[in-house]
Amino acid sequence: MxxxxxxxxxxxxxxxxxxxxxxxxxxxxxKEYAFEITAAFCNECGGEMGIPGLMDYNMKEIDEQYRHSNILQRLECYYG
Incomplete structure (x- = not known):
């Protein structure tokens, strides 16, 4: 892409x-979470662009990061 x-x-x-x-x-x-997602920026003006399929991809990225964060939190509860 x-x-x-x-x-x-x-x-x-x-x-x-x-x-x-x-x-x-x-x-x-x-609860507040920080996520890293992918964004598209115009090479001419630098503005953020809405690219087809990017919102779905970002939802997948957020879901994976959220699940990973919760697994780490559960492990910290068990192992301190």
């Missing part, structure tokens, strides 16, 4: 974009 083209809503034209990892914070079940 690196350096492909799609429509940028900031530029209002089809441009190349680059995928980068960004950090976001989300609250799940009243």
């Amino acid at each position: 690196e350096n492909q083209r799609d429509f940028c809503t900031e530029c209002r034209r089809e441009t190349n974009y680059t995928l980068k990892k960004i950090k976001i914070n989300r609250t799940i079940r009243e």
Whole structure:
């Protein structure tokens, strides 16, 4: 997906974009979590772009990181 083209809503034209990892914070079940997700940025204006399939991919990334975090928390409870 690196350096492909799609429509940028900031530029209002089809441009190349680059995928980068960004950090976001989300609250799940009243607890704050930090996640690293993939975002697409326009190579022309630098604006964030909504690329087809990227939201689904990010949900998968968040789910995997959330599950990993909870497994580590459970292990800490057992092994201190």
